[in-house]
Amino acid sequence: MAEQVIICKELTKRFGDFLAVDKISFEVSRGEIFGFLGANGAGKTTAMRILCGLSYPTSGTATVAGFDVYKQQESIKRNIGYMSQKFSLYENLTILENIEFYGGVYGLSRKTIRERSDELITQLGLQQESRKLVGELPLGWKQKLAFSVAIFHRPQIVFLDEPTGGVDPVTRRQFWDMIYAAAAAGITVFVTTHYMDEAEYCNRVTIMVDGRIEALDAPQALKARFQANNMEEVFYQLARGAKRSSD
């Protein structure tokens, strides 16, 4: 059995009377692409924010990269990358400047930053644009760049919160190629999405309904269990009973 980099036990987050995350338990192995599915408001983002050290859980336990989510958030933050649904690069900085900044805050040396950014720019084929402001790039490029920046410091785990929102199918496909490459390089990928075709690309998926985990398995196994042709059908069968309507 591979090493577990994320371990959650009965993790709960309550906002007043509202149980955003209701006793979820799961484990993620190193190098795995772990999909986190659910309708809007199912609690995906809340759960992810706890694991990233952005939010305190109400009860339960969880460790990320071996660090406790209650007490060792700063250690967690050194070992993870994060890309949120909101585009989070600085639009009024150039591509190179953004890379330099985020590399710098993760403690990379200027020399390492220079070497790796040359490499990255070539990989992405952005040689012409590297000194352009990020705000001038098309959305698809921005998302790919944001992902590259999130794993620039070679974290153990990268958390992606609906990374492909609003992106065209071709770019989404390219984006997933990048995710595979990262996983192949040993980075664990924890990704939330509500695109069911993307769920098929994951090694294992979790389906959250009303703050609880309703299913957790490989896509193939889930489809077999629910006698469905694709993940979309699996999701409908599970999410139909949801009480919190999506917006």
Place this chain on the structure above:
Amino acid sequence: MKRLGFLLQKEFRQIVRDRIILVMMFAMPTIQLIIMPMAANFEVKDIRIVVVDNDHSSMTARMFSKIGASGYFHIVGYADSYQHALTYVEREAADVVLEIPVAFERNLVREGRQQVALSIDAINGARASIGGAYLNNIINDFSQSTELDVVRDAHPVAANLPLIQMTYSIWYNAREEYKYYMVPGIFVLLLTLIGGFLTAVNVVKEKEIGTMEQINVTPIRKWEFIAGKLIPFWIIGMIIFTIGLLVAWIIYGIVSVGPLWLLYSFAAVYLVALLGFGLLVSTYSANQVQAMFVAFFFMMIFALMSGLFTAIESMPVWARTISSLIPVTHFVKVVRMVMLKGSTFQDVHMEFIYLIIFALVLNTWAVINYRKTS
């Protein structure tokens, strides 16, 4: 520490790239210093008087010429009745009506006293009260000199009796020019705007565009983030302060009477306090509109309660208490004292301590209230 370097680099790059803010930062001190002291002028001069002279004596003629010669007033018209004179005021052609009763000269000589009526348009309160007081002085002065003439004529001996006269001289702003009062105030206003507004809006902007969350998920320490925001604006504030001093010198010939290092020391601490205030506002605001609104609310209080434009001495006790709880108040006071009076550190060391306390409290509060994990 290395991380702070990257933060500062990023912050400066962004500031340089934001052209409008950049231009504003340097145009603001120059333009404000050029325009405000000239325009926002509370000096009372050119008060327009309309006279109702029911006496038509040589004495009233002398009185009018004395009033006209003072430089503060000019007589815009002679009306034949009070009602008629009032129409001047109603048309906003005059500020004051001076009515001289019938047989003014005769009664004054015979009884030694006579009254005149002064009606002042008090829509502009400051102008009315100061103008009224000036006119009163002039008339008193006039009546004393005529009284002496009258007395001398009647009792030559009595005229030699010693007379106690009060004279006064104005210090520190000898020509009572408003610019001396305003220019130091504008320095304070400039630093307050930089500290209070720019930082608050800058930090909240990061919240709005989502980079704040990205920052919170990195290992950046709270103090590094805060220092990364404070230092660039602190440097800009000091540059603007310097530009301000240069503009004041070039345009108005105003140079600080007191030592420059003292002014700079105060400006340095004051900026830290105000930057802390800006950060504090940002930690409580979710978006730029909120931050602007909250910051603006406090800026208005700062401007009106700190003695920038109003006299603290004439405030009621409760208002003076509020005033003393505003860092701006202490800084305004010091800048005026040092620049105009040449006060030394010994004179203003209490204000220095106050400002350090403000800086510590506001920044500590901001650091505590800024949370990377909610």
